[in-house]
């Protein structure tokens with residue numbers, strides 16, 4: 001195999017296993033660029049994307065920092081999602097202000113101090129025009145996050161599936177490692193976009209990819225303004241017609257991906273934060289694909305050179321997937337180096353070190 005054989009050519013066939021957000025963005029990007037793609041998904045049986053709230057937020061409220069690579073990620077997503085909207089004829093990308101409701105006076109002070117720093121200034125604001133005190137209890141005030149929003153993932157995924165299926169490039173089935181082996185033997189590429197559940201152990205049975213359970217609700221909230229998202233430790237995202245997505249939990253070492261009574265804490269916090277009544281419409285749960293260092297893992301296998309991995313997007317898939325797609329394509333098509341912090345091989349290097 002020559003070096004060029006490790007690069008994607010227009011005549012090659014790429015099999016994408018998994019049509020969550022990762023598989024969908026990668027497939028649509030490749031199709032738009034004229035590559036030959038076939039997508040395999042088992043009917044979203046373990047899909048994180050079909051459950052996810054879809055919010056993006058360039059800030060971490062834990063330490064009041066900008067998320068690593070946020071400017072590059074925002075730039076990539078602001079180009080790719082609107083492009084897919086045009087391609088599919090849908091409206092799924094909703095930039096929207098996020099209002100942070102301070103839990104205490106200390107948080108309000110920290111926010112005010114940090115909003116002055118050049119790195120944070122583009123994303124933080126004390127001022128805003130949202131009529132939040134009509135519906136939320138805000139004894140310590142609020143801050144406003146710029147460049148936030150939410151992506152309607154089920155709408156994007158359903159339409160991506162129909163679009164790819166109409167091209168005759170979609171098979172709904174659960175693919176096995178043997179079938180992947182046959183595709184590799186015939187010289188095709190196979191990229192595992194399978195979320196927390198890899199097919200086979202080619203990338204090592206000790207790869208630190210874990211399932212983190214998340215639960216959320218859809219609520220009907222009477223009279224809550226739908227022009228912004230809120231965060232009071234939990235979040236609300238307006239879906240239209242008085243419906244809001246509200247979540248979520250982070251549960252390590254989960255036994256199953258079923259909705260459970262653990263999530264009632266979300267309802268208790270929401271009752272405390274809101275001055276309006278609400279009704280529960282539905283309650284969902286799923287597994288986020290997380291890694292031990294909370295950064296995605298992508299790249300190609302050292303021996304099975306045409307076998308790729310593209311996962312580990314944790315709780316930030318909406319922001320990270322477009323940027324990581326771009327990095328993967330730069331590597332795959334032009335031979336550019338993958339940034340170390342998203343290259344799956346960093347775990348090999350750490351094992352040896």
Ligand SMILES: Cc1cc2nc3c(=O)[nH]c(=O)nc-3n(C[C@H](O)[C@H](O)[C@H](O)COP(=O)(O)OP(=O)(O)OC[C@H]3O[C@@H](n4cnc5c(N)ncnc54)[C@H](O)[C@@H]3O)c2cc1C
Nearest residue numbers: 018020021022042045046048049054055175195214317318
């Ligand atoms: C409750 C909850 C809330 C969340 N909220 C947010 C949020 O607000 N913002 C955000 O950015 N992220 C959020 N996330 C995380 C987000 O869902 C993930 O980062 C992202 O969607 C992962 O996408 P993926 O394509 O990698 O994986 P998945 O969506 O899990 O897709 C993998 C697909 O592969 C299929 N599959 C697996 N194995 C096979 C096989 N052998 N053959 C065929 N198909 C197979 C699965 O069925 C699935 O359809 C949330 C997650 C949860 C659970």
